[in-house]
Amino acid sequence: MSLLEARKLSVSIGSVVVAENLDWSLETGEIWGLLGRNGVGKTTLMQTLAGIRPADSGEILLDGQPLSALTRRQVARKLGMLTQHTRYAFDASCLETALVGRHPHLSAWARERREDRAMAHQALTEMGLAELAERSCMELSGGETRRLGLATVLVQNPEIFLLDEPVNHLDPANQVEMLDVIYRRAWRQQRAVMMSLHDVNLTTCYCTHLLMLFGDGQWLAGPSQQLLNADNLSRLYQCQVRLVDDGQQQVFAVAASKSGII
Amino acid sequence: MSDPSTPKRLPIWLWVGLGLLPAASLMVALSAGSGGWFWPFSADPGQARIITELRLPRAIAAMVTGSLLALAGALMQVLLRNPLADPYVLGLSGGAACFALIGLSLGLVWLPVPILAFAGALLTMIIVFVLARGRGPWSTTRVLLTGVVVAAGWGALISLILATGTDSSLRSMLYWLMGDLSHAGLSSWWLIPLVAATGLLWLNARSLNVMSGGRLQAELLGESSTRRYWEIYLAASLLTGLAVSIAGAIGFVGLIVPHLMRLIVGADHRRLLPAAALFGGSFLVLADTAARTLLAPRQLPVGVLTALIGVPLFLLLLNRAARIR
Known part of the structure; x- marks a missing residue:
């Protein structure tokens, strides 16, 4: 049984059709990358999967049970989501x-017990915020706020992590550190992750699977090796993307369209 | 370094101080007044009558009103996610006062004033937080603006009713617009909803912490937010309605007290709510004592004094909020 499953799910927001008849499932240990251009509805889809926004049609199952039949509390014990803004x-x-x-x-x-506090400290340490434990959350920089947001979801410790642009506001080193933490959670503690990213090359490093949203309701879902190619990415981002291979690493690069300049 | 997994405790003397504050403020209120300074208390029967018949009931009414307003303010700040929310600024007190006044002038004597006031506060709450919101998320500015305008509207209605009424007097105008404790009578059943509401709120205080992260976060962390929001609408209206039926529309207590207490005990509602209730009561007792002794034998309405403290604080908070956002 899948941890989270969408059956014939259709989602739209305003005039934008996010996904039509989406059949998708999330299993333990998988890290899904959710890719698409700005405004195709990545956030909307995640919120729908988290059960805080209604779908047009179709069904979402959490551990085999319809999401709509569960209380928010039952959902929150199994599914945590990092929102795009905090x-x-x-x-x-x-x-x-x-x-x-x-x-x-x-x-x-109930009050938080000792174990709960230990978990919070552990999460702050993993996010590199241990020194700021007693600092006010309103005095943090953008990147620190982002890491505190993820620390809160780590403390919630769900089986399913939905992360909406987790590396927003982070410098490259912090992006990698944060994704390493997520990666370790997924593998060592057998969690499942779906995250939206704008950096395709982070996707190649961390994501086992991909869900691509094309903005007209069409979608592609599957293992990264099958989907990550220049053709799909060019279609996805509607600009020329090409594969650069230096023998050590494969990188997708946007070929600048200079037509308007030259 | 201390063990990180033990909770950070507030110093015990702080709680002892907060616990003793109501008693101390009552002692001050009983000692001071236009009848003279009565400390230490003597067995003089005249003095005893002044204390038990005049000063004590008024001081207890002030204590209850202050606690009610401080709790209502703390709740509304969770709703608006902003320390600027206050039952007076957002028009709840005005709505409560106006409904009570309409009820009285229509001769609805069979309807208890607190129920009328509760209805007025709840109606204002719905106008400000539900209707003014429209679609999409709340914007603090929009809610505050709606509240201020609605408050002005209630003020105009109150003035209209009093100006056209037969026995309108400046005193009752002051009472309903600014709040005044000189007519406060308090039957002891008012204490029951206060204690019950405080207890229930306190037991649900962890949910309030989650709610202050916003609707999205609340739902993602397992709160059914629509139900919770309605619970807070009802609780805040009830607290405000009771406060207004005791002492009229006293302003800014719900702004000053939670703000000060947040600086001292932090933002966790499990500590904030009891601290605000204790300090709010004591604060209004002292404010009222000052109001009736500063220009003795003349008595100021206590609302004048709280507004003189509250307005600069409101402006300061607004300034700070502008810098953050």
């Missing part, structure tokens, strides 16, 4: 902010 309104410490991730696992009136 805005903090009140001065809470980074540790307190990360601890909020334990919410779905604690009974209504």
Whole structure:
């Protein structure tokens, strides 16, 4: 049984058809990259898969059960999502902010236990924020805010991670570090991940599978090796993409269209 | 370095101080007044009458009102995700006062004032937070603007009712527009909803922490946000309605108190709510004591004093928020 499964799922937002009749499933240990141009509805699709936005038609199953039949709390114990933007309104410490991730696992009136705090510290350490544990979440830089957001989802510790542009605002070194953490979670703790990325070359390094959204409801899903090629990427991004191979690594490069300049 | 997995505790003296503050403020309120300074208390029967019949009921009414307003303010700040929210600024107090006044002038004496006030507060809440929102997410500016305009509207209606009424007097105008504790009568059943609401809120305080991360985060962390939002609408309206039926529309307590308490005990609602209730009550007791002694024998409406503190604070917070966003 798949952890998360979409059957004949159709999603749209406004006049944009995000996906039509999407059949897709997420298994333990898989890391999916969600690719598509700006505005094709990557966020919308993720929110639909997380059950916080209705689909036009079709069905989503979480561990074999229809998502719509589960309470938010039951969903939140199995599925965590990093939203594209995080805005903090009140001065809470980074540790307190990360601890909020334990919410779905604690009974209504319970307090966080020692293990919960240890998990929060562990997540902050993994995200390189250990020194900022007592700092206010409102004083962080863009990249630190992003890492705190992911730390909160790590503390929630779901089986399924949906990450909406997790490496936004991060410098290249931090991007790789953050994706390493996600990669280790997926492999060592047998989690499943779906994340939207704009950097195709990070996708080649980390994603086992790809879901491509073409913006007109069409989609392609499958293992990365099958889908990652210059033709698909050129069609996806509607610009010329070519494969560069120096013998050590294969890199996809955008061939600049200079037609308007020269 | 201390063990990172033990929770950071607030110093015990802070909680002892917060716990003793209401008692201390009551002592001050009982001692001070236009009848003279009564400390230490003596067995003089005249003095005893002033204390038990005049000062004590008024001080307890102030304590309850202050707690109610501070809790209502803390809740509305979670809703708006902004420390600028306050039942007075957003028009809830005005709506409550206006409904109570309409009820009284229509002769609906069989309907308790708190119920009328609750209805007025809830209606304003729905106008400001539900209707003004339209589609799409809340914008703080839009909600604040709607609230301020609705508050002005209620103020105009109150003035209209009082100006056209038969026995309109400046005093009752002040009472409904600014808040005044000099007529406050308090039957003890008002304490029951206060204690019950505080207890229930406190038990759900972790959910409030999640809600203050916004609707999206709340849903993703397992809260059914629509239900929770309605619980907060109802609770904040109830608290405001009660406060207004005790003492009229006193402003800015819901702004000042949670803000100060957040600086001291932090943003975790499990600490913030009890601290705000304790400090809010004590704050209004002291403010009211000042209001009736500063220009003694003249008595100021306490709302004038809270507004004099609250307006600069509001502007300061607005300035700070502008710098962050």
